[in-house]
Amino acid sequence: MIEKExxxxxxxxxxxxxxxxxxxAGCRVLLIDRSPLLGGQLIKQTHKFFGSEQQRAKTRGFRIAEALVADLKPFGDTVEIWQEATVVGAYPDSVLTVWTNGEYRKIHFQSLILAVGAGERSLAFENNDLPGVYxxxxxxxxxxxxxVLPGKEVVxxxxxxxxxIVCYQLIQAGAVVKALVEAAPKIGGYKVxxxxxxxxxxxxxxxxxxxxxxxxSAVKGVVLSGLDENWNPIPGTESEIACDAVCVxxxxxxxxxxxxxxxxxxxYVGELGGMVPLLDENRQTTVxxxxxxxxxxxxEEASSAMVGGRLAGLHAARFLGHLHPDHTAIDTECRAQLSSLRxxxxxxxxxxxxxxxxxKVHAR
Ligand SMILES: Cc1cc2nc3c(=O)[nH]c(=O)nc-3n(C[C@H](O)[C@H](O)[C@H](O)COP(=O)(O)OP(=O)(O)OC[C@H]3O[C@@H](n4cnc5c(N)ncnc54)[C@H](O)[C@@H]3O)c2cc1C
Known part of the structure; x- marks a missing residue:
C-alpha cells in the first residue's frame, strides 16, 4: 500500500x-491522470477562450493547459504526477486502485480531490453504433x-x-459541415x-x-426528421443527407x-448535467x-473549473492541517469570482x- 497525503x-x-x-499551502500532492497529456479537455481546445479575463480568456485552450502545468514546476517533487494512470476503484477506507504501467497499485490517502471532469452523452437513433458516428x-x-480528420462530409x-465550435474547427480542418441539426426551436450556444x-x-x-x-459497415448518410412542439417526429418531413461522419x-x-x-x-440535478456529489460550501462531499x-x-466551463479547483485545494489543505498563508483572501476572491462567472x-x-x-446539503 502506498501512503499519500x-x-x-x-x-x-x-x-x-x-x-x-x-x-x-504545504501539502504533498499526488496528481493522477489517465491521459498521456496534462490539461484535460483544454489540450484539444485550439480556439481562444471566452469567459473571464482572470481565467485567461482570449488565450487558446491548449496554451492555458501549458501555463497551468508550468505553474506546478516550481514545486518539484512536492507535486508528484502520474500520467497514463487510471483510477479504477475507490473504497470507503480511503483507498484507491490505480491501473498504471501494466499493474494495479493501491494508494491510501488522507484527503482526496475528485476532478475527473465529465463524459459525453450519446443520442438514441437507428444505427448510432455505425463506424463514423462520433x-x-x-x-x-x-x-x-x-x-486526423474524422470525415470529409459531416452532420x-x-x-x-x-x-x-467543433463545426467551425471541422471547417478549418478541411471538412464540409453539411448541416447542423438541433431539436430545440432555437440554437443553444452563443449567437456569435x-x-x-x-x-x-x-x-x-x-x-x-x-x-x-x-x-x-460505415456511415453513408443520415435521415433527418422535423419535430413537433413535443419533440415527436412529424410524419412526412423525412429527408436524407449524404455524409461520412455524424458528430453528436x-x-x-x-x-x-x-x-x-x-x-x-x-x-440527480439536471441543471448541473446529471448525477453530482452533494458539496458543502468548501467543496467537501458528504464523505x-x-x-x-x-x-x-x-x-460548467474551464474558468469555473479553475476557480472551483483552487477552492477545493485550499480547503483540502486546511482539512490536512496546512492553512495557506493567504487562506482568507484567496477564499474570498474565489467565491467572488465564482458568483461573477455564474x-x-x-x-x-x-x-x-x-x-x-x-x-439538500443544509437539510441533511
Ligand atoms: C468544444 C469545447 C469548447 C469549450 N470552450 C470553452 C471556453 O471557451 N471557455 C471555457 O471556460 N470552457 C470551455 N469549455 C469547457 C471546459 O473545457 C471544461 O469545462 C473544463 O475542461 C472542465 O475542467 P475539469 O478539470 O473539471 O475536467 P476535464 O478538463 O475534463 O479534466 C478531467 C481530467 O480527469 C481525467 N480523468 C477522468 N477520469 C479519470 C480516472 N478515473 N483516472 C484518472 N484520470 C481521470 C481525464 O483524463 C481529464 O484529464 C469547452 C469545452 C469543449 C468540449
Missing amino acids: LVIVGAGPAGLCAARIAAE GAGAVQTLMNVYG MIGSGNIGL HASKLRRLGVPILTRTTVVRALGD AVGLSPLYQLAWMLGAEIP SGVFAAGDASGV GGPFGAKIRAGLKKAEV
Missing part, C-alpha cells in the same frame, strides 16, 4: 489549479491532438457551444459562434433531429462514479476529507442547480 484525480484545469494551491469530444481529440447534432457558421454557409436546422444513420454534441454528464464508490451522496471540483461536480442570464441554470444541491 493529498491525492487529486484528474489533471484538467480543476485538478491542476487544486494541486498548485494545495502545494502552496462524440464531439472524440472528433476534437482526433483533429486537434492527433491531426453535426446539437447547437450548444461545443457543437458550434452560430453567426460565424451561417456566414460560412452551414445550414442550421432547428426543430430537427437525426432518426437514422445510413450505411452497412448533445451535452456532457459529470463523472460521478468514483464519488459513488466512496459512498458519497449523489442526487469527510473527500472534495470535488470542476465538471465532475456540475458541468451571474447573468447564461448562469441562471447553474445557479438553479446549485441552489437545489445547497438546500
Whole structure:
C-alpha cells in the first residue's frame, strides 16, 4: 500500500489549479491522470477562450493547459504526477486502485480531490453504433491532438457551444459541415459562434433531429426528421443527407462514479448535467476529507473549473492541517469570482442547480 497525503484525480484545469494551491499551502500532492497529456479537455481546445479575463480568456485552450502545468514546476517533487494512470476503484477506507504501467497499485490517502471532469452523452437513433458516428469530444481529440480528420462530409447534432465550435474547427480542418441539426426551436450556444457558421454557409436546422444513420459497415448518410412542439417526429418531413461522419454534441454528464464508490451522496440535478456529489460550501462531499471540483461536480466551463479547483485545494489543505498563508483572501476572491462567472442570464441554470444541491446539503 502506498501512503499519500493529498491525492487529486484528474489533471484538467480543476485538478491542476487544486494541486498548485494545495502545494502552496504545504501539502504533498499526488496528481493522477489517465491521459498521456496534462490539461484535460483544454489540450484539444485550439480556439481562444471566452469567459473571464482572470481565467485567461482570449488565450487558446491548449496554451492555458501549458501555463497551468508550468505553474506546478516550481514545486518539484512536492507535486508528484502520474500520467497514463487510471483510477479504477475507490473504497470507503480511503483507498484507491490505480491501473498504471501494466499493474494495479493501491494508494491510501488522507484527503482526496475528485476532478475527473465529465463524459459525453450519446443520442438514441437507428444505427448510432455505425463506424463514423462520433462524440464531439472524440472528433476534437482526433483533429486537434492527433491531426486526423474524422470525415470529409459531416452532420453535426446539437447547437450548444461545443457543437458550434467543433463545426467551425471541422471547417478549418478541411471538412464540409453539411448541416447542423438541433431539436430545440432555437440554437443553444452563443449567437456569435452560430453567426460565424451561417456566414460560412452551414445550414442550421432547428426543430430537427437525426432518426437514422445510413450505411452497412460505415456511415453513408443520415435521415433527418422535423419535430413537433413535443419533440415527436412529424410524419412526412423525412429527408436524407449524404455524409461520412455524424458528430453528436448533445451535452456532457459529470463523472460521478468514483464519488459513488466512496459512498458519497449523489442526487440527480439536471441543471448541473446529471448525477453530482452533494458539496458543502468548501467543496467537501458528504464523505469527510473527500472534495470535488470542476465538471465532475456540475458541468460548467474551464474558468469555473479553475476557480472551483483552487477552492477545493485550499480547503483540502486546511482539512490536512496546512492553512495557506493567504487562506482568507484567496477564499474570498474565489467565491467572488465564482458568483461573477455564474451571474447573468447564461448562469441562471447553474445557479438553479446549485441552489437545489445547497438546500439538500443544509437539510441533511
Ligand atoms: C468544444 C469545447 C469548447 C469549450 N470552450 C470553452 C471556453 O471557451 N471557455 C471555457 O471556460 N470552457 C470551455 N469549455 C469547457 C471546459 O473545457 C471544461 O469545462 C473544463 O475542461 C472542465 O475542467 P475539469 O478539470 O473539471 O475536467 P476535464 O478538463 O475534463 O479534466 C478531467 C481530467 O480527469 C481525467 N480523468 C477522468 N477520469 C479519470 C480516472 N478515473 N483516472 C484518472 N484520470 C481521470 C481525464 O483524463 C481529464 O484529464 C469547452 C469545452 C469543449 C468540449
